[in-house]
Amino acid sequence: MHELAITESLLEIAQRHARAAGAQRVTALYLVLGQLSTVVDESVQFYWDFVSRGTMAEGARLHVRHVPAQLRCRACGMAYRLRGRELACPDCGSPDVAVTAGDEFHLEAIDVDGEDGDNGSGGDSGGSAGDDGGNGNGNSGDNAGGDATGAGGAAPADGDGNGRQA
Numbered sequence: 001m002h003e004l005a006i007t008e009s010l011l012e013i014a015q016r017h018a019r020a021a022g023a024q025r026v027t028a029l030y031l032v033l034g035q036l037s038t039v040v041d042e043s044v045q046f047y048w049d050f051v052s053r054g055t056m057a058e059g060a061r062l063h064v065r066h067v068p069a070q071l072r073c074r075a076c077g078m079a080y081r082l083r084g085r086e087l088a089c090p091d092c093g094s095p096d097v098a099v100t101a102g103d104e105f106h107l108e109a110i111d112v113d114g115e116d117g118d119n120g121s122g123g124d125s126g127g128s129a130g131d132d133g134g135n136g137n138g139n140s141g142d143n144a145g146g147d148a149t150g151a152g153g154a155a156p157a158d159g160d161g162n163g164r165q166a
Contacts, residue, residue: 003043004051006105010044011051014110018056023112026057030109034102035069035082060111069102 014026033041041064052058069082073089074096080089082102088095 002038003040004047006039007044007047007051010048010107011055011057013107014057014060015055017110018112021112021114023114024056025113026060026110027113028061028063028111029057029107030063030065030111032065032067032104032106032108034067034104036099036103037105039105065108067102067104070100071097072100073097 010029010031014029018026031041031044033039041062045062048060048062052060070079071082071087071089072079073092073094075094076089076092078089078091079100080091083090087097089097
């Protein structure tokens with residue numbers, strides 16, 4: 001059920017940055033969702049359709065980039081991709097592993113329609129993983145609030161209308 005709070009935070013962040021860029025509408029959000037994240041993308045989509053109704057983001061599409069889980073064995077140093085539910089190192093069998101990717105959840109970018117009809121976009125300026133405390137990649141600390149942590153903020157559009165920026 002924490003997806004509702006996450007989705008509300010995504011909406012607030014997207015609208016705030018769209019307004020700061022002088023945009024009239026948010027047309028798309030680009031999310032990064034790790035395999036080990038506690039966020040269910042279908043639930044976020046369900047809530048998005050509800051919470052965005054009547055806002056400048058109504059009708060905006062959610063695009064989700066899934067990140068596979070990557071692990072590193074602390075005993076032998078082997079890096080490997082998670083397969084199934086077995087976390088133990090496939091080389092030495094040690095259960096002492098660290099997650100190096102796949103537990104993140106953040107807002108990577110937004111697409112907006114500006115006042116002059118040009119498209120603009122913003123890249124990620126912050127983010128941290130879901131409420132499991134995973135590894136965010138952002139700089140600004142503009143995270144979704146409440147128990148929904150994880151949606152990093154999208155930076156204002158750079159004004160050149162050339163699409164998303166990383």
